[in-house]
Amino acid sequence: VQAPKLTKTWTIISNQRIFEGRPGGWDERVRQRSRLLLLIKDTLVALGWRPIRSMAAVNHSNPWNGHGVSGGAGPGPGDMWGGWTQVCYDTANHPDWDIKPADWVPGSPGHWQYYYCSWCNLSGGLEGVYTHNCQIHSWIILAPPLSSGSHYQILIDWASDNNQIYEGGWHQFHVSATGFTGGGERTVAPTAGANWSWVNQQWGGSTWGTAGAANYDYTVHGMISNDGKQTRLLSCFNGLVDWTFTLDVLDKPVPSSAAWSDPTVISFFSSGNTTRYYLYPLGYGRCNDGAPFYTRWSDGSTSALYATSEGYGGATFGEDLPCPNEFTGAWEVQPVALYSFGTTGKLGRVGTLTDSWWAPTRIIDGTLLATQDSRRLAVFNNMALPWNTNAAPLFGELGQGT
């Protein structure tokens, strides 16, 4: 297809930039994570997503290393993430100034072999206190616009797990088809109903932490269709698409409504860790050779979905053809169909992504393509998505942050 036709009107929040925090240091890196998570949440809200419940831990102001969490507010209904200082991860290293000899604890004088953390009222040996984990942290649940008809929910959970100091915390991004309805405390986020949730633990943790050798800016793009059925979210840094989230309520699902009462497909993927520069979240390798889309059927079972493309000669069209169509001079894009594969009884094509197209690998990130009605598509990895401006997308290149 050349100059494809968009089927929907899109609201696009593009090129939102944040600064990595030069001149650097772990303190700024951690704060940058707070800003990024807040920006992702704010973007979703601006697109019409609804904060359902949240917990806002409060960043502990510390003159030495900036890490630490106080009790903060919540959990409670709605959006309690008022600012980046309320988006915090639990730390294993509470600040030095809070670690005190245990004889400072009223009633426990003279026990110098014991220490005490004034933030979480924990006492013990020096090493244990320094590495303890109070588990208070920020999390938030968001639901898609009511017009989408989808029952899926997102949970952004900055659950500290390991290497927090060096890698900025282990962010978790969960999606549930039935909602996060179980529990939910200051120290633990709610769990998904029906014990069903996907989590991409690569997002954050070691993934973003590997960027620690240098400081980068981030760019976040958000897109939603006018009826709320399609949401795209992209986080970019160092000139790359680092992480994507897609929610698509298929407009023409193949399975019946009885088999698929909520025809929502989702995908969230980071570029990976040690091979981050080769695993593009929206690349053919990830989405056509692999199956990064997920859905849940009416009977409660789930499937991974491949994104198919037109192909020939042993590869996809966009990988094979090294140039624009030489008869017209225009680049060609192909529809993105979804195939359920691997679950007995749930095999076959289930639909097509709305207003998303496979793009040629020869087109670099950020290239703008024309549509039939003079709107624009922007290329992210190997996919072309709706775009709303003549300005090319930014990809978190150094120096673009504000």
Next chain:
Amino acid sequence: MPLPMFERNWQFNVNQALPWTTDRPTTKRKYLWAIKNSMVISPSNPWQVVRSCDAVSIANGDLWTNYTKLIWSGTNNGGGNRSWCVLRQPAISPYFEMCIGHLWHGYYQYDYAAVFSLHFCPGGYDLTTGNLTTRPSPRAGAAEYNITNPSDSGDPFTMAGGSVDWNYVLHYIQSSDGLSTRVVVCQDGRVLTYLFIDVPKDVIPTTAQWPSPAVFNYEEATTNTSDFPNLDATVYNRYYTQNRAKTQFAGPTNSSIYFSGEHLRGGPIGQQDLWQFPDRRFWHGPNNFTGEWQMLPIGVVSHDVGGKRGRIGRLCDLWWGQTTIPTGAFYAAPGAAVNTGRHIQFGHMIFPWPSATPVVLV
């Protein structure tokens, strides 16, 4: 969900029995003659024989009035008179022509064979040329596309000659508008040869860029070479994996063509090999949600360098099927009380078929 409607009207001359006769050359001259005859007797927009030779005389008309008029040259191409025939399909373009020629027989490769060559000339032949030993030349500004036989290192075709005495069944399928001609010859349950001349739908190049917008080829499922031995002539391996189809753009510039299809995990969906996914054997069944077997559109892609690359259209009323569906199987809408018998699989492709006509494959 109903089966797809045809975009063109179709006329059929199927299940033509071509039994083995006295010897291989005789059998195969009947084979070639039947193909020519089928092309010229279609009720609507038939092909026209515009020049021919019966090894005795030459005329701007059809001298191939009987299979005995197909004369092979001397043994092992030893020279002498031989027959040839030029057919025209003006529905494609005013002088779109195909020539059957170069007939000879003898021991060729591994078999005692009856050999012929096939040539397309979208700009037309000079109908004042050609003699008792040589086919006509293209008219000024035109050029041939010589359909070589990749199974035999580019040499002419052997008419699928083998070491056994075969019976053939010829299925002729042509659109009423003359834009699609498909000849499927079966033998022993498989697609032995496939000749097609097809004007795609949704053509992208302009008329100036592609004055005769047809793709064409002749393919044999030979048994005597290492190139797809015994594979049907209508399979993914030939047209999806390789660019075995042909066309000619303005210039004239000959170009090879791929037939594209829906792709997943390194290959076409209909050909996902079981050994790749041993735990997913149900993949080769119908869509679990609808009960429908997949019928996938076939794109037409030019990939030759020289300013002729890109998707140029899609084939009309022809679909990719699944490799697990056998040749001769009919497609029916799930739950339909009557199998309409209008969609039939040959090799890996799904063709139009005359309703309620049982297919003969042997």
